[in-house]
Amino acid sequence: MDYRSAGVDIDAASDVVRRVRGLAQKTFTRGVLSDIGAFGGLFQPDLEHVDRPVLVASADGVGTKLKVAFLADRHDTVGIDLVNHCVNDILVQGAEPLFFLDYLATGRVAPDVLEAVMRGLADGCAQNGCALLGGETAEMPGFYAAGEYDLAGFIVGLVARDRLIDGSGIRPGDLLLGLPSSGLHTNGYSLARRIVFDTLQLSVDARVDELGATVGDVLLRPHRSYLRPVRRLLASGDPLVKGLAHITGGGLTDNMPRVLPAGTAARVDRGGWSVPPVFGFLQREGRVPVEDMYRTFNMGIGMVAVVAPDALPAAEAALAEAGESGTAVIGEIVEGDGRVVYG
């Protein structure tokens, strides 16, 4: 008995490492000192103009959106989802991404599938100016169904301590400026899949006329990165935003409270923006209570910036300059106990 007969193919894994190396190298920024395959990835940050550097780190997964990728046999977008999700998670504290590492676990290494996943990761990293510094590909027979995998990511970014965005300056009267999402991003897929595939019995290739696209196209639309527009908001000497919330698992209901200081709440005006059709479709077909919709899906708002009323025109102008359209004032900060109140 040997390792291969026990289901682990080290040679196939080495082949993947070779394929991935070229993809990753294209993402290498100036700070990268190592190559893929080293025990650890090496990154020397440029700290010359950063006073009291703070590292900001986050871990995340793609979640069950992966199941849609399996059904569609389309593996080059989930990496983009993951990188953008991670970039947004540290961006809300003011951090610029430095580097990213992935964890990919599968039952049996399928080199073409893995290469597609890695291509998505590399594309996502390149788009965000973030180095794909390393990662782990784990072959775990008996853990994952044939052709399936799980994918997680880890990002590290940098911000000067006095440029940290922590929401502490948020006051009643501040406004909630919503930035549009591109779709479901990476949250709510367990519910969305149940509605679409179990209740409606749709196939991934089925066209949904009211959405103007196939189920696969709608559900696999990649999670947006907000790096470009938010970077513009943060660029001025006195940042135009007091707080930022990435609207992920838990929706507006659970994510806004993460930036609210004591004694405040967020009043969200559900009529303040037009909810994209996909959410109405899911709500109607799944008979989902509206409270659950706003605690499960992003409902068309992927990022919320909290701005003082007098900073609103400058913030809107900065976002427009960065090419951001469809922003909307979706509510305001009020006195309260840290919750979201819908009005």
Next chain:
Amino acid sequence: MDYRSAGVDIDAASDVVRRVRGLAQKTFTRGVLSDIGAFGGLFQPDLEHVDRPVLVASADGVGTKLKVAFLADRHDTVGIDLVNHCVNDILVQGAEPLFFLDYLATGRVAPDVLEAVMRGLADGCAQNGCALLGGETAEMPGFYAAGEYDLAGFIVGLVARDRLIDGSGIRPGDLLLGLPSSGLHTNGYSLARRIVFDTLQLSVDARVDELGATVGDVLLRPHRSYLRPVRRLLASGDPLVKGLAHITGGGLTDNMPRVLPAGTAARVDRGGWSVPPVFGFLQREGRVPVEDMYRTFNMGIGMVAVVAPDALPAAEAALAEAGESGTAVIGEIVEGDGRVVYG
């Protein structure tokens, strides 16, 4: 239909976050600025005495050792495995750990199991002076079997650029100093499980007389951290080691080449140390070819330090001072093409 009926329980997940927060806080070192639950974890490294700081990052998983933990229903050691594995992976480049993040994915959140896993992670972090800065717990119904989970970790460490260990100074004649492993560490479990559970049909509670312990005790023994002894090797002004290899998946055969400069090879003397009984047991019962043993398991050597012959006495003394026993010269560097040659 709501999110809970689709198999995702946000409240149970929040309960886990609450339980984990206290465990993680005990690991917080001076640099930690954030609390568990923030979008990103914040860490301000002390760079005052670090010339040209280099960040060293690594991602890893526990692999199918998790299956043994499931069988034994013992979940508080796999976190220690993972942290120590990660610590060793950046230690070989000379880095001290700063912080760690986990990714835990499961089919349905079982708070007690997750708390045990997190306790192991927190213990591992505390033992290595590394902050458990954050992580992601993903509930992914339909991905993982009932009661099962996958666990991955990400670590970031720090080293001054001129203290990086990269093996470039390794020359023929240098010696391989092996540091003992505590068991299988986290590699070779797909093969070991097949031999023990499928071929021998042993239960996890079965006592194996020649190993003086139960199957579960032998197979779940935690992966060692080499931080303490290796830190001592690196502490002197002129480091006593030229290269370090963490012997993980691929064994001595695949890991030694990762630090060999061009034109060199590693000659390993299989008689140079006493291989622990568990490996002989697996080899015999599984009829595993010897080449596969050395490319699958660590065979009792978890870390190899490459030292110049004249530095050997000082290196051995430093290791002894750090409480390390059972070290052995297991071979030497020769001219060659980057491979391991067994003699």
